[in-house]
Amino acid sequence: xxxxxxxxxxxxxxxxxxxxxxxxxxxxxxxxxxxxxxxxxxxxxxxxxxxxxxxxxxxxxxxxxxxxxxxxxxxxxxxxxxxxxxxxxxxxxxxxxxxxxxxxxxxxxxxxxxxxxxxxxxxxxxxxxxxxxxxxxxxxxxxxxxxxxxxxxxxxxxxxxxxxxxxxxxxxxxxxxxxxxxxxxxxxxxxxxxxxxxxxxxxxxxxxxxxxxxxxxxxxxxxxxxxxxxxxxxxxxxxxxxxxxxxxxxxxxxxxxxxxxxxxxxxxxxxxxxxxxxxxxxxxxxxxxxxxxxxxxxxxxxxxxxxxxxxxxxxxxxxxxxxxxxxxxxxxxxxxxxxxxxxxxxxxxxxxxxxxxxxxxxxxxxxxxxxxxxxxxxxxxxxxxxxxxxxxxxxxxxxxxxxxxxxxxxxxxxxxxxxxxxxxxxxxx
Numbered sequence: 001x002x003x004x005x006x007x008x009x010x011x012x013x014x015x016x017x018x019x020x021x022x023x024x025x026x027x028x029x030x031x032x033x034x035x036x037x038x039x040x041x042x043x044x045x046x047x048x049x050x051x052x053x054x055x056x057x058x059x060x061x062x063x064x065x066x067x068x069x070x071x072x073x074x075x076x077x078x079x080x081x082x083x084x085x086x087x088x089x090x091x092x093x094x095x096x097x098x099x100x101x102x103x104x105x106x107x108x109x110x111x112x113x114x115x116x117x118x119x120x121x122x123x124x125x126x127x128x129x130x131x132x133x134x135x136x137x138x139x140x141x142x143x144x145x146x147x148x149x150x151x152x153x154x155x156x157x158x159x160x161x162x163x164x165x166x167x168x169x170x171x172x173x174x175x176x177x178x179x180x181x182x183x184x185x186x187x188x189x190x191x192x193x194x195x196x197x198x199x200x201x202x203x204x205x206x207x208x209x210x211x212x213x214x215x216x217x218x219x220x221x222x223x224x225x226x227x228x229x230x231x232x233x234x235x236x237x238x239x240x241x242x243x244x245x246x247x248x249x250x251x252x253x254x255x256x257x258x259x260x261x262x263x264x265x266x267x268x269x270x271x272x273x274x275x276x277x278x279x280x281x282x283x284x285x286x287x288x289x290x291x292x293x294x295x296x297x298x299x300x301x302x303x304x305x306x307x308x309x310x311x312x313x314x315x316x317x318x319x320x321x322x323x324x325x326x327x328x329x330x331x332x333x334x335x336x337x338x339x340x341x342x343x344x345x346x347x348x349x350x351x352x353x354x355x356x357x358x359x360x361x362x363x364x365x366x367x368x369x370x371x372x373x374x375x376x377x378x379x380x381x382x383x384x385x386x387x388x389x390x391x392x393x394x395x396x397x398x399x400x401x402x403x404x405x406x407x408x409x410x411x412x413x414x415x416x417x418x419x420x421x422x423x424x425x426x427x428x429x
Contacts, residue, residue, distance in 0.1 A: 001057060002065050004111075005147040007252045010301055011111035012056055012063045013311075014318045019185055019360045020416035021110040022085065025122055028103040028351040038104055039075040041128035042097055046070045049121050051145040051251050052112055055092050058311050059424045075099065082185055082412045085109050087420045094416070107414055110252070113145070115337045115355060115367070116240060117250045122353075123342050132345045145251025152245050152294050159288040165258045165280075167329035173222070173231035175331065175363050177383040185413040187358055190379040190389045191406040196370055198400045203274065211237065211336050212259075212277035214368060214377065216270060217399065219261030221391040222331065233261040236326065236333035236362065239285050241294075255293050257284040258330070270399060312418045326361035333362055337369035347372065356380050358413040364388070 004012070015021035046053050047069065054065040074089065074096035083089040083096060085107070090096040094109040106125070108118050126132075180186045203213050219233050238254040247253070259281055265273050283289070307314045337355055341347075352371060356378045359365035363382040368375055377396075379389050386407065393405040 001059075002067060004054075004056075004063050004065050005145055005150065005251065006298065006301070007149045008051075008111050008145055009063050010297070011109070011252070013301070013304060013315050014322045015110055016315055016416045016418050017319050018183065018415050018417070019319075019358060020085065020414065021357055021360075022414040022416070023106075023108050023110055023115065023118055023355065023357045024413070025106045025108070025118055026103060026354045026356075027105070027122065027126070028353070030102070030349050030351055032102050033099045033104055035075060035077070035099060037129060038097065038099060038125075039073065041125050042073050042075060043070060044128045045121055045124040046073060048124050049117075049144075049250060051117075052095060052108070052121055054094060054112060056086060056094070056111075057422050057424055058418075061307075061311055061314075062305065063311070063421075064424075073097070078105070080412070082414045083107070084420065085414055085416045087417070109416055110357070113250060114238070114240075114252045114254050115335055115369075116242075116253070117145075118355075119337055119340055119353075119369075120250065123346075126342055126346045126350065130346050130349055132343060144249075146247055146249035146253070148241060148245070148247055148249050148251075148253045149294050149298060151247050152241065152291060153298060155245065157288070157291050157295070161289050161292045162286055163283040164289040164292060165260055165284060167232075167234050167258045167260070170234075170260070171231045172329055173226070173228050173233050173331050174327070175222075175383075175388070176226060177363055177381075177385055177388075179363055179382045180384075185358055185415060187380050187382055187411055187413060188384060188386070189356055189408040189411050190381070190386065191354060191404075191408060192377040192379065192389075192393050192396060193404040193406070194375040194377060194396055194400050195402045196373045196375050198402075199375060202271070202399065206271035206274045206278075208271075208274035208278040209281075210368070210370075210375070211334065212281055213274050214334065214336075214366070214375075215259055215261060215277055216273045217395045218332070218334075218366070218392055220266060220270075220273075221388065221395045222261075223263075223266050224395075225388045225391050228263070230263050233331045234329065235259045235261070236330040237281075238335050239290070241290060244285070244287055244290060255290055255297070257289065257293065259284060315418055323361045330362045332364035332366070333359070334366040334368065337367065339370040352376065354378050356411075358382075 078098035355367040359380045365380045397403040
C-alpha cells in the first residue's frame with residue numbers, strides 16, 4: 001500500500017462519483033478483434049505500466065493505492081451500458097476494455113494518468129497485440145507516476161505571474177443550451193476529422209500552432225451561433241508540465257490554463273486571429289504562470305485534506321463546488337493529445353484513434369489527437385442540439401477542405417462510486 005502523489009489524488013477527491021472523469025481511447029483496427037489476444041495484451045501492458053494497476057483505498061481521511069500484480073482484467077464485448085470502475089464489474093481495477101467487431105476502447109479513470117500516459121499505455125497494448133519488437137521496451141516515462149507538483153513546488157517560484165488571465169475578473173460567455181440531466185452520464189459525441197497538413201501549413205504561415213488555430217475556429221463558430229456580445233469566450237486548456245519543469249511521469253503531469261477569445265480578436269482575419277491566440281497561449285504557459293496555478297491548487301487541497309468530514313462526504317462537496325466553479329469561468333474545454341506514432345508495424349494494422357471524456361464541468365469538451373495525417377477532433381457535449389457542431393464543421397471546412405463530420409450519437413460514460421472504495425482505520429496501518 002502506497003500513498004498517492006498529490007495531483008493523482010486530487011482526481012479521486014474531485015472527479016469521482018456518478019459523473020466521474022473517465023477517459024475513453026478508441027482504437028479502430030484493420031481487422032477483426034481477437035478478444036483473448038487483446039485480454040492477454042492488456043494484462044501484459046499492466047505488468048509494464050505499474051500505476052495503471054492501482055486500486056484505491058481510503059486510509060483515515062486520505063486516498064492510498066494498493067498495487068500488486070494483476071491476474072485478470074475486464075475485457076468485454078461492448079453492450080452500450082456504462083460500468084462502475086473499482087468494483088467487481090472491472091475486477092476492482094480503475095480501467096477496463098470493451099471491444100466491437102474491429103475496434104476496442106480503453107476506459108481509464110483520470111486519476112491513473114493523463115492523455116499522454118494513457119496513449120503510452122495504448123502503445124504498449126498494441127505492441128503486445130501486434131507482436132512488434134517494441135513490446136518489451138516501453139518508454140521509461142510511461143512506466144509509473146511521479147510527484148510532479150511536489151517537484152515543481154520544491155524548485156521554488158521562477159518569478160511572479162506575468163500577464164496571467166484570471167477569468168473570475170471577466171464576464172464569461174456560457175452556452176445557452178438545454179443540458180442533459182445532472183444525474184446522468186449521457187453525452188452526445190461528434191467527430192470532426194481535419195486534414196493535418198493544411199492545418200500545419202496555415203499555422204506556420206501565421207506564426208501559430210494547432211491549439212490556437214482550433215480555438216480560433218471554435219471561437220468564431222460560437223460567436224456566429226449565439227449572441228455573445230462583448231463577453232469573453234474562454235477555453236479550459238490542460239498543458240503538459242513535463243517539458244516546462246523537466247520531469248518525466250507516466251501518471252498525471254498537466255495543469256490547466258485559460259485561453260480567452262475576445263470580440264476584438266474576432267474582428268481580425270483568420271490568420272491574425274491565429275497569431276494573436278498563439279501569443280496569448282505563450283503568455284499563459286509561462287513557467288511563472290503555471291507555477292502560480294500549481295501553488296493555488298496545492299493550497300486549495302490543503303484545506304480539503306484538513307476538513308473534518310469523511311472522505312466520501314467531502315469528496316461529494318468538492319465535486320459539486322469544483323464543477324460549479326469551472327462552469328462559471330469557462331465556456332468550453334479542449335485537450336490536445338498531440339501526434340500519435342506507434343511505429344510502422346502497428347500503423348499497418350490500426351486505422352484511427354479517438355479520445356473522449358464526459359463533459360460535466362462545462363457543456364462542451366473537445367479532445368484532439370493526430371494520427372496518420374488527420375486531426376480527429378472529438379466533440380463531447382452535454383446537450384442534444386447539434387447546430388454548434390455543424391457550424392464548427394463548416395468553419396473548419398472553409399479553411400481546410402476535406403474536413404469530415406461524423407455524428408456518433410448518444411453515449412453513456414462510466415462512473416466511479418466512492419462507496420466501493422475500501423475503508424481502513426489509521427490504527428490498522
